[in-house]
Amino acid sequence: MARTALSRDQVLDTAAALVKEHGPAALTMRRLAAELGTAVTSIYWHVGNRESLLDALVERTVADLGTLRPHGADPAERIVSVARLLRRALRDRPHLVAMVHERGLTEQMFLPAQRALIHEAHAAGLRGARAAELVRAVQFQVVGHVLVERNRERSPAQSPAETELWAARSSAGTPDEDPALARALAAPVDTERLFTAAVGALVAGLLGAHTGPEPSTR
Known part of the structure; x- marks a missing residue:
């Protein structure tokens, strides 16, 4: 039976799986070739050298976090859903996220989630500094919770x-x-439930207080 031709996506999928399970140090071209059952030269043909491969994995990780789709009946529920999706994405790929950070692309990685939060903040009636406060507060809550x-x-x-x-x-x-x-x-500790409760309370507080004085940008 003829072997199916190797694709770039297969190479990246296998490389990502190795990094997610064992960390970047475990990703060698020889080990990757062995996992794929192919020659090292075939890996080079598809993705270039190891640094090029790591760059491609970083690009894919950034792109993956751009696919977060909020759900819920109102802005508050959808904001919480964005936070939960972002937490899960960070939790599922810590080594890949660390690689993104090391290459100075952290802000770019978070941009799609920020845009989704901005959309929901506007839908809830928040504008300007208040919308920015909500976006940053939710992002900090997600990152802080994941780190803890x-x-x-x-x-x-x-x-x-x-x-x-x-x-x-x-x-x-x-x-x-x-x-x-x-x-x-x-x-x-049920960390998922605790996270949802914390973000829900944070969002309810920020949305409920939007009639007060505008937060300082200093």
């Missing part, structure tokens, strides 16, 4: 863990404490 999540995942094991500390307080049942709160803090 990554830090928690990479931190050394804690002993006792947070869940164990609060479980002990819950079982103690002292009258000056809140047992239901202790039980909730003893449960594993």
